[in-house]
Amino acid sequence: MEEPLALHPVKLYVYDLSKGMARRLSPLMLGKQLDGIWHTSIIVHKDEFFYGSGGISSCAPGGTLLGPPDTVVDLGNTEVTEEIFLEYLSSLGESMFRGESYNLFEHNCNTFSNEVAQFLTGRKIPSYITDLPAEVLAT
Numbered sequence: 001m002e003e004p005l006a007l008h009p010v011k012l013y014v015y016d017l018s019k020g021m022a023r024r025l026s027p028l029m030l031g032k033q034l035d036g037i038w039h040t041s042i043i044v045h046k047d048e049f050f051y052g053s054g055g056i057s058s059c060a061p062g063g064t065l066l067g068p069p070d071t072v073v074d075l076g077n078t079e080v081t082e083e084i085f086l087e088y089l090s091s092l093g094e095s096m097f098r099g100e101s102y103n104l105f106e107h108n109c110n111t112f113s114n115e116v117a118q119f120l121t122g123r124k125i126p127s128y129i130t131d132l133p134a135e136v137l138a139t
Helices: 021-030 082-094 109-121 132-137
Strands: 008-016 038-044 047-052 055-059 071-078
Touching: 008 109, 038 109, 047 109, 055 082, 071 109, 082 109
Parallel strands: none
Antiparallel strands: 008 038, 008 071, 038 047, 047 055
């Protein structure tokens, strides 16, 4: 009889880089309400994974300079083992998500989180996060 595959929870940590300032000042500055300036990371296999100008990094959950997240989104579960996931991250770090590929509006932490979420769970991260750069550029 075959062993059932283990399920590993996948979470999205959402941080407001503006610490509430976007909500208060965006109507005045942009003429449009923004609820935050979002940074995201993926939590799986007991670590937090994120992308920035230094490439792909990891730490203990909540261990970034940003402290605890503002919101935690449950993305579901994955059957992807830690070994396969780390191989996948390594290939992403050598191709699509090298540090020099980082672009604040077009290829950022949220692009990374969305890509990894789809690999792990088949689900995208919330559109209010991925649509933010286009909203800002349209003002």
